[in-house]
Amino acid sequence: MTYQNLLVEIENKIAVVTLNRPQALNALNKDLLTDLSNFLDEAQNNAEIRVVILTGSGEKSFVAGADIKEFSDFNGNQGEELAQKGQETVFNKVENFSKPVIAAVNGFALGGGLELAMSAHFRIASENAKLGLPEVTLGLIPGYGGTQRLPKLIGKGRAAQMIFTAEMISAQRAYEVGLVNEVVPQAELLDRAKAIASKIAGNSSIAISKAIYAMNLSDTDQGFDAEIKSFGELFDQADFKEGVSAFLEKRKPNF
Ligand code: CO8
Known part of the structure; x- marks a missing residue:
């Protein structure tokens, strides 16, 4: 670069x-x-x-x-x-x-x-x-x-x-x-x-990208729906499994 x-x-x-x-x-x-x-x-x-x-x-x-x-x-x-x-x-x-x-x-x-x-x-x-x-x-x-x-x-x-x-x-x-x-x-x-x-x-980059997406729609009438959909999509991501496992196992997540 x-x-x-x-x-x-x-x-x-x-x-x-x-x-x-x-x-x-x-x-x-x-x-x-x-x-x-x-x-x-x-x-x-x-x-x-x-x-x-x-x-x-x-x-x-x-x-x-x-x-x-x-x-x-x-x-x-x-x-x-x-x-x-x-x-x-x-x-x-x-x-x-x-x-x-x-x-x-x-x-x-x-x-x-x-x-x-x-x-x-x-x-x-x-x-x-x-x-x-x-x-x-x-x-x-x-x-x-x-x-x-x-x-x-x-x-x-x-x-x-x-x-x-x-x-x-x-x-x-x-x-x-x-x-x-x-x-x-x-x-x-x-x-x-x-x-x-x-x-x-150190945090979940896929979760952060969804946060950016939903926040950028906060001035529109699509914001709440975007949040709901993104929230749901994240449950199917590996980062969610890792984040929750890490919490339950009392360790730091490795995203
Ligand atoms: N564009 C081009 N050259 C610049 C700019 C600039 N915006 N700002 C500074 N420079 C240059 C100076 O011309 C100077 O070059 P040179 O030594 O060759 O004469 C050099 O940088 C150093 O600048 P100064 O000697 O002026 O430094 P000072 O410490 O005396 O002053 C200031 C610093 C106060 C920042 C002063 O340079 C200044 O007022 N600059 C212009 C600030 C300004 O008006 N900015 C807004 C520009 S318009 C804009 O951003 C519109 C955005 C939307 C555009 C949409 C598409 C059209």
Whole structure:
């Protein structure tokens, strides 16, 4: 797994994916988005990967947004196409990925960068992180799902304030409003993300994939049915037999 704009390290069933365009504060250009999309496709069928951690290279930025230079001369059709393709091939793919994706936000998470972090299943942040959706300062709105995911995560009123003012919020404020789950010193960010990932990797991956599936339907009228069906399906899986046997035999399950 080698990519031009990503560094991928796989260890103990955890893939740490570092978005690597430090010269542009890891802004999302076409090539980086293609790399991310390809990585997700490869990781889907890679049994060595049970959890993915997304982070940015350097100590300053997770992702400073979509690459503004790349779309600076776009017209409406091109803008729509860029948003559509990005949402389909990366952002929705991250959200619906069957293995947990954790965003380790190590600095600026702006525009498309915050949108990427919000597509992940949850986020932890370093103390220096700054998060925001500054698109209206460019005469745009968020185009990679920000108007949809931010209100769900922090409530419509808070999301409206962030989007309308374009102001960045601190990691601490992001924690207070539920946008990130934890805030840790930058030097500890990756270790903390790996510790959480390692806990997850020890649990039943098929059960976790069903949890992701059902949770992603929680805003639709199919959510409860999805939970019931998935719950039932899991009884026919080897992990259920192993999990229950382990409990009865007073040992750790080996999934
Ligand atoms: N795109 C391209 N290049 C960038 C970006 C970006 N988003 N952000 C930073 N860079 C580049 C800078 O141009 C600079 O390059 P150079 O040295 O060649 O001039 C380099 O990164 C370092 O940046 P700064 O010198 O600006 O660093 P500062 O520490 O002074 O400032 C900031 C850091 C505050 C993060 C500042 O760089 C900034 O405001 N960046 C832009 C943030 C932004 O507006 N992001 C939103 C972009 S729009 C978006 O994400 C839309 C998503 C939906 C798209 C849907 C499809 C169209």
